[in-house]
Amino acid sequence: MNVERDPVTRLLAAIEEPEPPRGLRELALAGAAAAGARKAAVDAWRRLWESRPLRLAWAVAVALLVAANFTIRTGSRARPPAVPAAAAAQERAGLKELQAIVELPRIRLHSAGIDAPEWRTTGPHAPEPKTPHHDQEDKS
Amino acid sequence: MDAVAPPMMDAAIGEPGVACTGAWDDASRWIEIFGEVAAGRTEPLGDLYDMASRRLYGLALWRTGSRDLAAEVVQELFIRVAEHGERLASVRDPRWWLLSVTHRLAIDAVRRAARREAEPIEEHGELAAEPVDHARAVDAQRAWALVARLSAKQREVIYLHHVAEMSHAEIGRCLGVPAFTAASRYRLALKALRGMLGRTT
Numbered sequence: 001m002n003v004e005r006d007p008v009t010r011l012l013a014a015i016e017e018p019e020p021p022r023g024l025r026e027l028a029l030a031g032a033a034a035a036g037a038r039k040a041a042v043d044a045w046r047r048l049w050e051s052r053p054l055r056l057a058w059a060v061a062v063a064l065l066v067a068a069n070f071t072i073r074t075g076s077r078a079r080p081p082a083v084p085a086a087a088a089a090q091e092r093a094g095l096k097e098l099q100a101i102v103e104l105p106r107i108r109l110h111s112a113g114i115d116a117p118e119w120r121t122t123g124p125h126a127p128e129p130k131t132p133h134h135d136q137e138d139k140s
Numbered sequence: 141m142d143a144v145a146p147p148m149m150d151a152a153i154g155e156p157g158v159a160c161t162g163a164w165d166d167a168s169r170w171i172e173i174f175g176e177v178a179a180g181r182t183e184p185l186g187d188l189y190d191m192a193s194r195r196l197y198g199l200a201l202w203r204t205g206s207r208d209l210a211a212e213v214v215q216e217l218f219i220r221v222a223e224h225g226e227r228l229a230s231v232r233d234p235r236w237w238l239l240s241v242t243h244r245l246a247i248d249a250v251r252r253a254a255r256r257e258a259e260p261i262e263e264h265g266e267l268a269a270e271p272v273d274h275a276r277a278v279d280a281q282r283a284w285a286l287v288a289r290l291s292a293k294q295r296e297v298i299y300l301h302h303v304a305e306m307s308h309a310e311i312g313r314c315l316g317v318p319a320f321t322a323a324s325r326y327r328l329a330l331k332a333l334r335g336m337l338g339r340t341t
Contacts, residue, residue, distance in 0.1 A: 012302040014279035020197040028218040035222035
């Protein structure tokens with residue numbers, strides 16, 4: 001487009017950049033200096049954080065904490081629990097009692113039980129073994 | 141409209157650090173300045189102001205339509221530069237970074253300003269510098285009278301394209317919009333200007 005023919009572009013071409021007002025330079029640079037000073041104060045913490053020795057110390061502390069936590073957890077699992085052992089001992093004692101009850105004592109050592117082969121052959125007419133209870137009943 | 145002193149006279153009075161717009165295109169110098177500021181040195185900020193103030197102030201002025209807001213934007217921009225510190229070293233193109241931040245700060249300034257509507261920008265005859273040439277001055281005066289009636293987004297694109305001489309791709313990159321969007325805003329702005337110019341002639 002020919003600038004000279006187009007009245008709009010011709011007019012726009014006459015426009016130049018405006019001049020900033022007086023004193024703006026000092027104000028702008030003073031504001032920048034103040035902002036830079038504020039940033040330096042805030043960045044002290046950031047500079048500490050960006051210190052390699054400090055970062056390393058922090059990492060070591062975190063690693064130690066994690067290791068300690070892991071050690072405590074695994075150490076507690078390796079120890080056998082006290083309550084289950086006592087319960088097992090009590091159970092075993094109870095089983096012995098039960099076994100003693102179940103295992104009926106034989107009154108006559110030479111008398112065979114109903115599961116003896118001799119009983120099977122002779123049949124149910126074999127004399128019943130005398131128990132202390134039977135003796136007592138006869139007396140009464 | 142109040143008469144505005146030609147910029148050359150203002151510079152002759154003794155304004156330190158006259159802006160060197162020619163240095164705007166020196167990419168290596170920008171990288172060097174940002175590197176020095178990132179390293180913690182504050183002296184290069186003066187050079188940064190000298191190289192960029194006119195363009196950044198102009199963008200802020202055209203976006204906000206207020207000299208006070210534009211000055212606040214420039215001050216806030218330099219505060220942001222100082223706060224960025226070492227992160228400035230990672231900025232690939234400092235010029236676009238400055239323009240982009242200026243753009244965002246200008247938007248924020250407009251939002252914060254409650255009295256912008258009470259001061260129409262036509263009353264601010266300083267949207268552009270007073271050209272030395274009389275004919276050119278007349279054209280400039282007519283131009284900003286028309287430009288003042290555009291929306292802020294359209295004014296911004298007109299400024300970046302015609303005054304800052306940026307391409308649509310560069311404008312899009314600066315404003316954070318696709319190049320097509322920047323080009324579209326520019327076309328609409330020109331169309332609006334032509335319409336206004338046609339009605340006035």
